[in-house]
Amino acid sequence: MLNTQSASTLDTLFRTARSHNGWLDKPVTDEQVRALYDLTKYGPTSMNTSPARFVFLRTPEAKARLLPALAPGNIDKTLTAPVCVIVAYDRRFYNRLPALFPHHSDARTIFDGKEDLIESTAFRNGSLQGAYLILAARALGLDCGPMSGFDPQRINDEFFPGGDVKVNFLCNIGYGDPGKVFERLPRLSFDVACSLL
Template sequence: MNEPVNDHCLDLLFRKARSQNGWLDKPVRDETLKTLYDLVRWGPTSANSCPARIVFLRTPQAKQRLLPALSAGNVEKTLSAPVTAVIGYDMAFYDQLPKLFPHHPGVREWVLEQPELIEATALRNSSMQGAYFILAARALGLDCGPMSGFEHARVDNEFFPQQRSLRDCFADMQIKSNFICNLGYGDPSKVFARSPRLDFDEACVLL
């Protein structure tokens, strides 16, 4: 039986956590990014499909490749963030199912027989993994700045090209961008006032 975490953990993950718009000049180690993914990968997905694919942009040169795709309001905070993660989803996630869901022989073929489900499954489950990503980053002491203000086609062409210039990284995959998330240590002076949230009775029904 799971034991509930204490209020400090709940504040860290939810109540006092904020989306960041500015960043301290403090690097994020590659080992921290690897630990972050090692937490994310344990979160549940449909048929353990794990469709999320992540590109971590850690250098000024990598950030410059992203800038033309960003909306104007996202440029400065992305440039100042120690790391920007491009979170995508693999439309060919089914090729990994024999490895990831081995107790269900034929699961790859079952998915391919229902092509209308492929993109919905990939998008939904990569979004779930993106939420795990944010919570795992906060649990490791990082701040997050998730963003959706960018041109998906430009990002896909630059970081997930159909021409396999990234063959060594993502061989024979069909990846699309979902969202972008800046990572680092937030500058408290650049945090906006907290926006309201819906109360339980406005968002939930007990049946």
């Protein structure tokens, strides 16, 4: 049986948390953004690869660079969110393995020249880190609105012209407007989504 504190935590992270489409006019500070990353970085990744790269767009000028890449339905909610995060992944993550995975001195060689392995490792673990970002934001009392609906090539060209870093998804962060939350959609039952073998 869960104690009250545990039940409240699960509500905050999962059961009552919602994806937000509208935002209150309440800022997210630089200190909150730093605290958000400081929690996110502790989520596990394979071999501590940590390929995610986060670009926190806060100013109108920064968001203006993103707008041409957005689907029309994502423009207003991005403009009104205090922060829009470009959740990306670095395909040259393995260059940092000597520092991040020091007990395996030749860890870089596992990836050198293996483009399929590089891509799958970077995308998979970067996606995990994007999910950790959402949970960390909720734990800190912030709301999230993760999004697809954008032109990835335009974002990559604008924000990551070197070609090694690529966008995965976008996530608006702030204090959600409860009046603009959609009705919760159904979820799959255990019997549909899971197998016990």
